[in-house]
Amino acid sequence: MELIKEKPLSEQRLFQAIIVQALEDVMNFSSFKKEAYWKEDAYKWFYSNSIDFQDVCWAAEMDPELIRGEFFKLIKLKKIRFSKMQTHWLNYRELYRLYREADSKEERRIIKKRIDRENLKRME
Numbered sequence: 733m734e735l736i737k738e739k740p741l742s743e744q745r746l747f748q749a750i751i752v753q754a755l756e757d758v759m760n761f762s763s764f765k766k767e768a769y770w771k772e773d774a775y776k777w778f779y780s781n782s783i784d785f786q787d788v789c790w791a792a793e794m795d796p797e798l799i800r801g802e803f804f805k806l807i808k809l810k811k812i813r814f815s816k817m818q819t820h821w822l823n824y825r826e827l828y829r830l831y832r833e834a835d836s837k838e839e840r841r842i843i844k845k846r847i848d849r850e851n852l853k854r855m856e
Contacts, residue, residue, distance in 0.1 A: 747792035751799065754778065758803070758812050768821035771814070778803040820854040 757774035760767050777785055781800060789796035806812045814822070827847045834840040 744791070744793055747788050748794070750788050751792055751794065755803075759806070761815055761818075763815065763817040765821045765824075768814075768818040769825060771818060772822050772825075775812070817854065820850060823850050824854070 754774040754777055757767070757770040758778065760771050762768070778800060781796065786796045789799055803812070824847065827843060827850060831840055831843040831847065834843055
């Protein structure tokens with residue numbers, strides 16, 4: 733009876749592909765809204781060192797600390813940074829989240845003005 737089975741190569745490659753996709757997302761400089769959101773999500777995933785991140789790394793047969801070390805090197809080298817447009821989209825995302833969570837019409841009105849100002853900045 734075998735107690736420990738090696739992961740099939742295809743499963744390991746799947747988890748490696750997840751890491752590669754997250755790296756591609758975090759290094760993207762596209763001005764599109766969705767890609768800015770994906771970039772922030774990937775950035776937070778690497779930065780947070782969550783259990784999910786660690787599980788994916790170990791399933792890919794990669795050391796999470798080594799991956800994070802490379803991530804921080806890329807930040808230091810300015811290969812990972814947020815463009816002005818990406819920052820606008822992320823501000824918009826946060827404001828919209830606050831708008832949806834607002835308890836009153838007055839609070840929504842105030843947040844909506846902030847959203848409108850952010851949209852005007854994006855157009856400059």
